[in-house]
Amino acid sequence: PEEALVIFTPSGKRGRFPVGTPVLTAARQLGVDLDSVCGGRGICSKCQVTPQFGEFPKHGVTVTEDALSGWNAVEQRYDRIRGLREGRRLGCQAKVEGDVVIDVPPESQVHRQVVRKAADDREIVMDPATHLHFVEVAEPDMHEPSGDFDRLVRALREQWEVEEATAPLSVLAKLQPALRKGNWQVTVALWRGTEGPARVLDVWPGFHEGRIYGLAIDVGSTTIAAHLTDLRNGTVKASAGVMNPQIRFGEDLMSRVSYAMMNPGGDREMTRAVRSAIDGLAKSLAEEAGIAARDIVEMVFVCNPVMHHLLLGIDPVELGQAPFALATGSSLDLEAKELGLTEVNEAARVYVLPLIAGHVGADAAAVALAERPDQSEDLSLVVDVGTNAEILLGNRTRVLACSSPTGPAFEGAQISSGQRAAPGAIERVQIDPNTKEPRFRVIGVSLWSDQPGFAEAVAGTGVTGICGSGIIEAVAEMRMAGLLDTGGLIGSAEQTGTARCEPTGRTHSYLLHDGTANDGPRISVTQGDIRAIQLAKSALYAGARLLMDEMGVDKVDRVTLAGAFGAHISPKHAMVLGMIPDVPLDHVRSAGNAAGTGARIALCSVAARREVEALVKHIHKVETAIEPRFQEHFVAANAIPHASDPFPNLRE
Ligand code: FES
Structure with missing residues (x-):
């Protein structure tokens, strides 16, 4: 022919x-x-x-x-x-x-590249585990009896090269009416792992016009953040974060582990709390995006080890003491049902990213997947700032990881006027080194507080408190304006020459905002706030230094700040404070919520799941809790910026 x-x-x-x-x-x-x-x-x-x-x-x-x-x-x-x-x-x-x-x-194109974020030039290649397939199934024949599902599997084999497939009862129950209604044509949502039989997650009569969705979820100690994603093209349809309701059992990880130790059944209470919050999040995201929660067929989770165990219903008690043994560190393929999640599709699949070690979780693995320090020529330090900081240091040759208990101060908690990043929160601060007068910006308003029109612009929300990035800038600016000494002590009005330094008990505080003009609260930075920030930043810095020791280096080439609010931290202020080691300022970048990005990548790509599974095996973890040098670094890092480490890049 x-x-x-x-x-x-x-x-x-x-x-x-x-x-x-x-x-x-x-x-x-x-x-x-x-x-x-x-x-x-x-x-x-x-x-x-x-x-x-x-x-x-x-x-x-x-x-x-x-x-x-x-x-x-x-x-x-x-x-x-x-x-x-x-x-x-x-x-x-x-x-x-x-x-x-x-x-x-x-x-x-099925495997088209989807740009992840405007600010980032890296792309994900779509390779989701679940696809929709239209299938024509043979009608039953009395002379050759076979079940409807068996004929569906045969049709999948012939028409879609699917070797073997299984289905949960929920699908089997829907199959017969769907086949008859669709005149022996149906659309199935088919999940395919790397090996083993494929699984039919849902079935619709005829050609299904709708779409299927996935949820990428980052379960943090303080916040649970989720992205509802179209599994066809990777587009995020809605994103939201809620407070982790486990906070009422303890602010940080270790207090939750002790709650489980001290209270029989305490672990189960916390498991129920986090699962119901995830259910609520799934429901509200589906509503916001205008889709049926039933169309959510996949979920991907990243979490630190304690959150991981509590989500899975495993008592985290072993994680509270050396040798910090995980029940399992491997990635998991589960069903949402097994986790008691009921809002999403009855047959929805769950993928949990692998953990790196007893203290270094799937959140760190997700950051590694999003940032790929193992592909970098330069020695790059990635810090994911949260209640627990995940820290990675590495390049093509070697990648190290640790986790450091910074506490929730960077998220605005444990700060006298602290609040979550929301409209009304002070997020940027400048202090004039001569007059010692502050100006600031609040979330939701584009003007500085000393610009005309600010009072009107802020009238809706008022100035309600200070969030994580605001307190970091405030402390760094106070240091630069000479209101604080290197030890972190706030001077008196006489010492500093400003009446804003007011006596508060036996210490002083700095008045940032006198709320009388708009009936709002007075917002001050207290000595206690400074201490909380010093503890948090010392823990972060000490973790980074420990990794640098292990790597045998005394400086790094690049620093990436990640975390739910990492994108908002000013590199200069982070360095003035001594949160991060000295590096040229233009070598510091923000990666936004890298753990969330890692979760989204894994949601959109089966290949990425295999990559992160291989990657964690090559990451060497360093245990901060039992390392005596961590304490030494921690104490030295208490000074602002540091007791002994030089910061030559700050001079400019
Ligand atoms: Fe051509 Fe479906 S493959 S219309």
Whole structure:
């Protein structure tokens, strides 16, 4: 038979095919990434391509208008009902008649690259575990009796190359009515792991127009953050964070472990609390995005070890004492049902990222997946700032990790006027070194407090408190304005020359905002606040230094600040405070919520799950809790910025 040359762009893949071959078939044979949910039946329209006509000297072909067959009845009907965009063809219907160049637009590629964030040039390649497949199932035959599900599996094998598949009862119960209603055609949500049988998560009669979604969830000690993501293209449809309700059992990890130790059944109480918060989050995110929670078919979790065990319903008592043995550190493939999560699809799958060690959790693994320090030429330090700081140091040769108990001060907790980052919270602070007068900005208002119009702009929320980034800037600015000595002691009005330094008991505090003008609270930085910040930053710095010791270096090339609020920390202030080691300021960058990003990457890509599983095996963890040098570094780091380490980059 006559053959024609088919060239696909942008991949550049090419091959010769007998005249009459459908474009989708040619694409499949060449391994071109061209989507199809209906398997070439002209129903799903995911296989759209744009044929190119004219001269293509680069490819050495001339493509004439009749290089593809004309519209057939399927395309005509599709165009009549749904409208086919100008120049587009359905790849499963258009047949090759002559040499042709065919462009596959991004929305027709399954494994297209999705830009993660505007500020970040790295991309995720979509490779989700769950896909929708349209299947035609044989009708039952009395002479060859077989179950409807068995025939569905046979159809999946023939039409989608699925070796073996299983289904939970929830799907089996829906299958028979769906098959009959859909006239022996159904759409299934099919989850495929790397090995083992595939699993049918849901079934709809006929061709299902809807989409399927996943939740990427970062369970932190203080906050649970989740992103509702479209599993087809990786788009985040809604994001939200809620307080971790376990806070009422203890502010930090160790106090929650002791709660479990002291109170019989305490671990189960905390497990119930966190699971119901996750259920609530799933429900409200689905509402916000205007989707049915049933369409959430996958969840990916990252958490620190204590949160991990409590989420899974494992008593965390072993994590409270050396040798800090985990029940398991491996990644887990589970069902949402096993975790008692009931808002999402009945058959929804759960993937839990692997942990690095007893104190270094899946959150650190997720940060590693998002930041890939193991791919960096430079020695890069990544700190994920939270109630517990996750710290990674590494380059192509070696990656080290530790976790450091900073406490919740960086999140605005344990601070006298502290609050969560929300409208009304002071987030930026400057103090004039001459007059010692402060100016500040609050979340939700774009003006500084001394600019005209500020009072009106802030009238809605008022100035309600100070959040993590605000307190970091306030303390660093106080140091730079000479209101604090290196030991962190606030001077008196006489010593500092400003009446804003007021006596408070036996110490002093600095008045940042006198609320009388707008009936708000007085906001001061107290000596206690400074101490809380010193403890937090010393823990962070000591963790980083311990890793540097282990690596045998006394400086790093780059610093990445990550964490739910890491994006808002000013690098200069972080360094003035001595939160991070000395490095040129333009080598410090913010990565936003890297653990959350890592969770999203794992949600969108099975390959990324395998990558992080391999990656954690290469990360060497350093235990801060039992390392005497940690204490030494901690004490020396109490001074602002530091008792002995030089900070040459601060001089500029
Ligand atoms: Fe579904 Fe072409 S593959 S319409």
